[in-house]
Amino acid sequence: MNWLKIFYSRKLRNRIHLSWMWISLGIVFILPMSLFIGLMWKSAILLNQQSIFDLLFSSEWKPMAGKFGYLTFIVSSVWVTMIALLIAGPVCLLTAIHLTQYAKSWVLKIMAPIIDILAGLPSVIFGVWGILFVIPLLANHIGPFFGKSVSGYSILAGAIVLSIMIIPFILNILIEIFQTVPKELSEASLSLGATRWQTIKFVLLKKSSAGIVSAFGLGMSRAFGETIAVLMVVGNVVHLPSGVFQPGYPLPSLIANNYGEMLSIPMYDSALMFSALLLFVIVLIFNAISRLIILRSSH
Amino acid sequence: MRKILKIEERFYRVLMFLATTFIGTALFVILFSILRTGLPHLSWEMLSEIPHGGYYFGKSGGIFNAIVGSVYLSLGSSLIAFLVGLPIAMFINIHLIRHTKFVAVIRFLLDLLWGVPSIVYGAFGFTIMVFFGMRTSLMAGIITVSLFILPIIVRAMDEVLRNVPKGLLESSLSLGSTNSEIAYVVYFKQCLPGIITAWLLAFGRAIGDAASILFTTGYTDYVPHALNEPAATLPLAIFFQLSSPIPEVRERAYAASAILIFIVLTVSVISRILGCKYNKNKINF
Numbered sequence: 001m002n003w004l005k006i007f008y009s010r011k012l013r014n015r016i017h018l019s020w021m022w023i024s025l026g027i028v029f030i031l032p033m034s035l036f037i038g039l040m041w042k043s044a045i046l047l048n049q050q051s052i053f054d055l056l057f058s059s060e061w062k063p064m065a066g067k068f069g070y071l072t073f074i075v076s077s078v079w080v081t082m083i084a085l086l087i088a089g090p091v092c093l094l095t096a097i098h099l100t101q102y103a104k105s106w107v108l109k110i111m112a113p114i115i116d117i118l119a120g121l122p123s124v125i126f127g128v129w130g131i132l133f134v135i136p137l138l139a140n141h142i143g144p145f146f147g148k149s150v151s152g153y154s155i156l157a158g159a160i161v162l163s164i165m166i167i168p169f170i171l172n173i174l175i176e177i178f179q180t181v182p183k184e185l186s187e188a189s190l191s192l193g194a195t196r197w198q199t200i201k202f203v204l205l206k207k208s209s210a211g212i213v214s215a216f217g218l219g220m221s222r223a224f225g226e227t228i229a230v231l232m233v234v235g236n237v238v239h240l241p242s243g244v245f246q247p248g249y250p251l252p253s254l255i256a257n258n259y260g261e262m263l264s265i266p267m268y269d270s271a272l273m274f275s276a277l278l279l280f281v282i283v284l285i286f287n288a289i290s291r292l293i294i295l296r297s298s299h
Numbered sequence: 300m301r302k303i304l305k306i307e308e309r310f311y312r313v314l315m316f317l318a319t320t321f322i323g324t325a326l327f328v329i330l331f332s333i334l335r336t337g338l339p340h341l342s343w344e345m346l347s348e349i350p351h352g353g354y355y356f357g358k359s360g361g362i363f364n365a366i367v368g369s370v371y372l373s374l375g376s377s378l379i380a381f382l383v384g385l386p387i388a389m390f391i392n393i394h395l396i397r398h399t400k401f402v403a404v405i406r407f408l409l410d411l412l413w414g415v416p417s418i419v420y421g422a423f424g425f426t427i428m429v430f431f432g433m434r435t436s437l438m439a440g441i442i443t444v445s446l447f448i449l450p451i452i453v454r455a456m457d458e459v460l461r462n463v464p465k466g467l468l469e470s471s472l473s474l475g476s477t478n479s480e481i482a483y484v485v486y487f488k489q490c491l492p493g494i495i496t497a498w499l500l501a502f503g504r505a506i507g508d509a510a511s512i513l514f515t516t517g518y519t520d521y522v523p524h525a526l527n528e529p530a531a532t533l534p535l536a537i538f539f540q541l542s543s544p545i546p547e548v549r550e551r552a553y554a555a556s557a558i559l560i561f562i563v564l565t566v567s568v569i570s571r572i573l574g575c576k577y578n579k580n581k582i583n584f
């Protein structure tokens with residue numbers, strides 16, 4: 001009965017593999033749940049004492065006195081993210097059109113590894129670059145140009161570093177979206193006598209407008225959660241920023257900067273975990289909406 | 300009218316050309332400005348010695364502890380992520396291939412997880428650590444980072460396995476293979492270069508990420524000998540030492556960033572070479 005033995009051992013192996021696959025898949029399903037529950041559990045202490053409304057719309061941040069208002073951090077985060085998107089968005093859009101519609105193959109051959117490497121550079125490297133290049137540039141050239149003396153560590157510096165970081169990310173999605181637009185549509189437009197640019201404007205961009213919006217949404221959520229690179233150049237001063245040359249203090253930096261001391265002050269621990277939860281929820285919502293738009297438009 | 304259209308197109312083409320060159324130059328400016336500052340400080344002492352007199356104040360010594368710690372951390376976490384991730388990718392593409400709705404949900408979930416910022420994973424890892432009464436250690440860092448790179452490695456392998464022609468699955472099934480044999484014998488061999496590329500991608504992410512290990516791995520001047528000891532890592536070595544007032548310490552940070560760039564570039568080049576090989580040996584139906 002040798003064949004029976006082989007048959008059963010193969011079956012057994014299949015079983016073992018299958019159960020390991022189910023366990024692994026289970027981890028993927030449990031992970032987001034446990035992320036949420038874990039952070040919720042930690043921040044529950046804070047949420048029990050203050051209402052969410054108070055936390056989000058007060059700018060009073062005095063951990064010693066037990067006052068936690070996140071407005072300053074949220075405003076800083078929004079400033080940095082928006083300016084980064086303003087810089088990165090047009091650049092990505094133009095480059096994506098160029099690479100998919102006009103560029104010769106040798107340009108693609110050069111640009112593909114460049115985008116790859118840029119996407120793979122660690123965020124701390126961008127931070128070092130910010131300190132070595134962007135900060136001096138702002139302090140010595142751009143600041144004086146606007147008639148201000150600035151240290152360089154500012155919201156603008158964070159936004160510039162961030163914009164370069166999210167460029168490869170947005171660009172890859174945009175290229176993918178433009179490639180899914182059927183060639184026949186462009187050909188039809190061209191055969192009707194439209195110029196290449198008219199075709200791009202009225203066919204390509206119109207057809208993929210939902211995709212473009214969601215690509216920007218994904219880039220925005222990526223920028224919103226970026227920590228180390230921004231932390232290194234943004235200045236980290238707790239006050240409501242009123243201009244781009246002023247230092248800011250985004251949410252991720254708040255978490256990263258205070259991890260050492262948080263255990264010694266009561267509630268501080270909980271407050272930082274609440275900011276992680278806030279970050280998690282905001283990014284998740286943005287991501288989910290953008291992904292859903294992409295999925296819907298690709299059908 | 301025609302002329303205006305021509306001018307408009309010209310104008311935008313110039314803008315597009317500028318945008319493309321902007322991205323290209325950005326990369327070179329980044330690499331140039333860091334390597335120019337970092338390379339002069341690279342020496343054998345920097346590579347092979349631990350910092351003497353504390354990493355923040357000591358003026359001599361190198362970053363050997365950070366290099367070793369980073370390699371341990373990213374090898375360990377990418378191994379765990381691989382052991383969990385490969386079965387998921389296989390499962391989606393072989394066992395569940397007919398349940399398209401379920402697979403779409405899994406992919407959506409993975410994409411969402413990919414987008415979660417690493418600092419959130421770091422805070423979560425810290426919560427687990429406190430919950431189980433662990434101290435900052437290599438182990439805690441490995442677990443946190445492997446959670447962080449799991450969605451990345453699964454989606455990367457998924458993209459590779461997705462492109463395997465259906466005929467391969469059908470012919471293996473018709474020859475009487477079990478599903479797991481198709482996964483680990485047929486598909487694994489067919490996609491090996493792609494799978495290695497996915498692993499390299501995850502390795503690169505693991506070695507470069509600082510926010511997720513900030514809370515969990517700790518920092519030390521010594522080379523870790525066990526999983527329950529804290530470990531130094533390259534990104535944190537850069538981050539901490541760059542804020543030092545002592546120039547010699549900052550030099551260590553610049554040297555560390557040059558090494559990190561070198562590692563990331565090597566990983567990128569290897570995966571590019573593998574990608575070319577992969578396309579050459581692929582079975583076409």
